Amino acid sequence: MENSILRRRRHELIIGGIVLAGLALLPVPIKDVYTQNLIIITVLFAGLAQAWNILGGYCGQISLGHALYFGIGSYVSTLLYLRLGIPPTLGLFAAGIVSGLVALLIGWPCFRLSGHYYAIATVVVGEIGYLLFLNWDFVGGATGVFIPFHGESWAQLQFKTAKLPYHFVVLGFAAATWLAAFWLEGSRWGFAWRAVKDDVVAARSLGVNIFASKMAAAALSGGFTGIGGALYAQYVGYIDPDSVLAGHFSILIALPAVLGGVGNLWGPLIGAAVLIPASELSRSYLGGSGRGVDLMLYGGLIVLVALARPQGLVSLFSWQRKQNAPAA
Amino acid sequence: MSAADLLQVAAGGLLMGLVYALVAAGLSLIFGLMDVVNFAHGELMMLAMYAVFALWQVSGTDPLLLLPVVAVLLFGTGIAIYQGLIARALSVQFNRGMVQIFVTFGLAIFIRGACQFVWGGDFKSVTGHWLAGRTLELGGVFLPLPQMAASAVCLVAFAGLLAIGRTEFGRALEATREDRDAVALIGIDRNRIFALGWGLGAAAVGVAGVMLAGFYYVGPNVGASFAVIAYVTVALGGFGSMLGALVAGILIGEVEAFTAALWEPSLKQVGVFAVYLAVLMFRPRGLFGRL
Numbered sequence: 001m002e003n004s005i006l007r008r009r010r011h012e013l014i015i016g017g018i019v020l021a022g023l024a025l026l027p028v029p030i031k032d033v034y035t036q037n038l039i040i041i042t043v044l045f046a047g048l049a050q051a052w053n054i055l056g057g058y059c060g061q062i063s064l065g066h067a068l069y070f071g072i073g074s075y076v077s078t079l080l081y082l083r084l085g086i087p088p089t090l091g092l093f094a095a096g097i098v099s100g101l102v103a104l105l106i107g108w109p110c111f112r113l114s115g116h117y118y119a120i121a122t123v124v125v126g127e128i129g130y131l132l133f134l135n136w137d138f139v140g141g142a143t144g145v146f147i148p149f150h151g152e153s154w155a156q157l158q159f160k161t162a163k164l165p166y167h168f169v170v171l172g173f174a175a176a177t178w179l180a181a182f183w184l185e186g187s188r189w190g191f192a193w194r195a196v197k198d199d200v201v202a203a204r205s206l207g208v209n210i211f212a213s214k215m216a217a218a219a220l221s222g223g224f225t226g227i228g229g230a231l232y233a234q235y236v237g238y239i240d241p242d243s244v245l246a247g248h249f250s251i252l253i254a255l256p257a258v259l260g261g262v263g264n265l266w267g268p269l270i271g272a273a274v275l276i277p278a279s280e281l282s283r284s285y286l287g288g289s290g291r292g293v294d295l296m297l298y299g300g301l302i303v304l305v306a307l308a309r310p311q312g313l314v315s316l317f318s319w320q321r322k323q324n325a326p327a328a
Numbered sequence: 329m330s331a332a333d334l335l336q337v338a339a340g341g342l343l344m345g346l347v348y349a350l351v352a353a354g355l356s357l358i359f360g361l362m363d364v365v366n367f368a369h370g371e372l373m374m375l376a377m378y379a380v381f382a383l384w385q386v387s388g389t390d391p392l393l394l395l396p397v398v399a400v401l402l403f404g405t406g407i408a409i410y411q412g413l414i415a416r417a418l419s420v421q422f423n424r425g426m427v428q429i430f431v432t433f434g435l436a437i438f439i440r441g442a443c444q445f446v447w448g449g450d451f452k453s454v455t456g457h458w459l460a461g462r463t464l465e466l467g468g469v470f471l472p473l474p475q476m477a478a479s480a481v482c483l484v485a486f487a488g489l490l491a492i493g494r495t496e497f498g499r500a501l502e503a504t505r506e507d508r509d510a511v512a513l514i515g516i517d518r519n520r521i522f523a524l525g526w527g528l529g530a531a532a533v534g535v536a537g538v539m540l541a542g543f544y545y546v547g548p549n550v551g552a553s554f555a556v557i558a559y560v561t562v563a564l565g566g567f568g569s570m571l572g573a574l575v576a577g578i579l580i581g582e583v584e585a586f587t588a589a590l591w592e593p594s595l596k597q598v599g600v601f602a603v604y605l606a607v608l609m610f611r612p613r614g615l616f617g618r619l
Contacts, residue, residue: 062425062426062429109605109608109609112608112609112612113608113612114612115425116359116363116365116563116567117563117567117608117612117613117614119365119429120365120559120560120562120563121563121605121608123556123559124556124559124560124601124604124605125601125605127556127597127601128598128601128602131594131595131597131598132595132598134594135592135594135595247552247556251433255430258423258426258430259430262423262426291444291445291448292440292441292442292443292444292445292449292548293441293445294441295437295438295440295441295444296437296438296441296442296445297441298434298437298441299434299435299436299437299438299439299440299441300434300438301434302430302431302433302434302437303413303431303434303435303438304434306417306426306427306430306431306434307413307416307417307420307427307431310420310421310422310423310424310427311422311423312423
């Protein structure tokens, strides 16, 4: 038993390494800037969805308010840079810490709620954050914040036109979230979270501290999401509440994990690889008309995948199914 | 702030609150019946608003007279959504909770896209209302008649929903909610009850949408803004509780009106959300929740 688990984990690590190497080499054949941008966004969302997966997938707490952590992360690093001159390479850690703390602060009251009550509370908390930032002049209010360009620099994560450095930055982020999820999966926390997800009462009877487990998952999930937000802000160079805090962003973060496969290392990756290009491509080719064809396709795709593959797109890979079969 | 002003604010809050209550009632009905949160609820309301707009433009009939037509249309839409999507989502073996959330969520995006496809992205307004622009003055308090009509109709629809609860069908509904497996043994077709529940829930939000169109713009994003308020109303009142939806709807209307009047209009929803979170700290299942 123990052996097969260890073997599976070793396999996953090897496959993870191969996927990472493959992604790192993508810019070699792909020189087109549009496609490079698409890949960067996809990889960023794979990382964000993995961060969501820690709380939503492994611990089973469906958060529909992750835009708040993403937005706070992007504002923290941006404002530290603009007001105090702290370079974003340091700022992104601050972003992660602040977002993680905010997740703890929100988790403390919200984890008293369960099921749909919890999901709706996260929607509401996210909306409060959005409205407060929209009306808070110190952080730029509704106009948002521009990040001025100070020349190419790794410390400040600013690159004029080259997409390549960002490719590696977001890849590093996605790899970090993946490794964190991989490590957590095999750790004491990972087992506690799955127990909480499956049956709270049974978990408690086995001595799992429910509240602490949820809080730990929320802090890690929120923290990583905040780091992703900081990277995004630095990449696009401009943030406002509508682009980083709006409610639909929370769904955008959760969707790749849900459609790819929740509580699974590969789910967020596969989900992002399908969803983000589908939404970006339909938006660039069909969205220009303003007639909502892109929205219809995107919404239809979500409905279709959710109904046809409830366990996620990851189940399409038969080796995965075989390996999971004894555990299920 | 004078007494008349306070009364004015309170009246405005009550009028809006009754609309919120009916929107939430449809959501609560569906949830109570089968544990599904319909994340496309706001979009159903928007669909009703566009339907009344289109019918009014084509036929020139007073939007108020179109109320029954749109209610029937939405009833059919609700049943179709249940048969086409929800029945399937309920029979899923894995991740049932998430599948339900994201199926209705995908549907919401689809409806938004479809409405934008048919009517474009700009705002429309339904103006051919015989009450449009009229107000009633009552002891220094001005009451816009379209809103008066909206809250009156919502109250009647609410009473209708409660009356349905007392019929044979209502008892079947209640029984299905108590134990969805046991009802099969006494000859109740669970699938039919669920479908009718969706029809009723959609019709309720449709009625609210038609009345709202009398004084509110119609656009592809109108559903989203009302949906958040509807979730808050239902969670505050308690999932599955009709009385909870009514009380919470009025409470939310009042809190919103007073936050806007006494604090800052752009933060009116923050007041609502803060009250909601505060209440949930003491009653995690809402004011009247038992589920």
